[in-house]
Amino acid sequence: MSMIVQISDLHVSDPDSPSDRIVRQADRLARAVAWINRLRPQPDLVLASGDLVDQCRRSEYERLKAELADLRAPIRLMVGNHDDRDHLRAVFDDHDYLPDGPFVHYTVDHLDVRVIALDSQIPGEIGGELCARRLAWLEARLAEETAKPTIVALHHPPFPGGIEKMDAHSLIRGGPALESLLARAGQVVRVVAGHVHRPFTAMFGGRLAMTCPSTSHQIAFDIERQDGVAIMDEPAQALLHLYRPASGLVTHLLPIGDHPVLVDVKLD
Numbered sequence: 001m002s003m004i005v006q007i008s009d010l011h012v013s014d015p016d017s018p019s020d021r022i023v024r025q026a027d028r029l030a031r032a033v034a035w036i037n038r039l040r041p042q043p044d045l046v047l048a049s050g051d052l053v054d055q056c057r058r059s060e061y062e063r064l065k066a067e068l069a070d071l072r073a074p075i076r077l078m079v080g081n082h083d084d085r086d087h088l089r090a091v092f093d094d095h096d097y098l099p100d101g102p103f104v105h106y107t108v109d110h111l112d113v114r115v116i117a118l119d120s121q122i123p124g125e126i127g128g129e130l131c132a133r134r135l136a137w138l139e140a141r142l143a144e145e146t147a148k149p150t151i152v153a154l155h156h157p158p159f160p161g162g163i164e165k166m167d168a169h170s171l172i173r174g175g176p177a178l179e180s181l182l183a184r185a186g187q188v189v190r191v192v193a194g195h196v197h198r199p200f201t202a203m204f205g206g207r208l209a210m211t212c213p214s215t216s217h218q219i220a221f222d223i224e225r226q227d228g229v230a231i232m233d234e235p236a237q238a239l240l241h242l243y244r245p246a247s248g249l250v251t252h253l254l255p256i257g258d259h260p261v262l263v264d265v266k267l268d
């Protein structure tokens, strides 16, 4: 059995910065960390699928590291459009899986389900891409392990969710090539992303593809608006990817927080 909790779009900002005063992202992350710490069993891994900080500042990564210090489970960090690769590597220099080189991509190979974490960032842009180099890296990773159930993770969803301004700034290049790679990779059981701050699910390359909401603020479900998006104080949620050999990979969407038991029901 393997259990991976996916969190996304933490957007940790500096204390008393304009967004910190409105959203309090670090406080919300602290609630998420406490919630994960209460999960039974404990996850084998926490995967944070990008936008770890809000303004690409080194000081924000230092605050993020302090917030994550209480997390009991091991965590793997990915980059999104709000991230700075060099600051991430410098502050999390004890995270040995973070590679040198132009892209922050890596695999997780020690669980029953494999994770291939991609880097879809275009520095300075909201939208993302998978360029030829990154697609070649993914193709090589897929070829080296064809039997193990595999999750492919990237920050920018390669499929539209219907919210116009988010779709326009999702994976803007490399999507069709990714789709054809996945269509040939039968071991891929899930494609997961973040970025859109709400959950939606579709088929992509013949695989079940889904987005993970934010630990902080969500983006309104509004498929008619064309001039922007609204930031919502909707409940924080996370994805829990549970792999058991008999049932394969099952993904749960779970609310983050302390929710009381109403009635405890015993069943035979």
Ligand SMILES: [Fe+2]
Pocket (backbone or CB within 6 Å): 009, 011, 051, 080, 082, 195, 196, 197
């Ligand atoms: Fe985000």
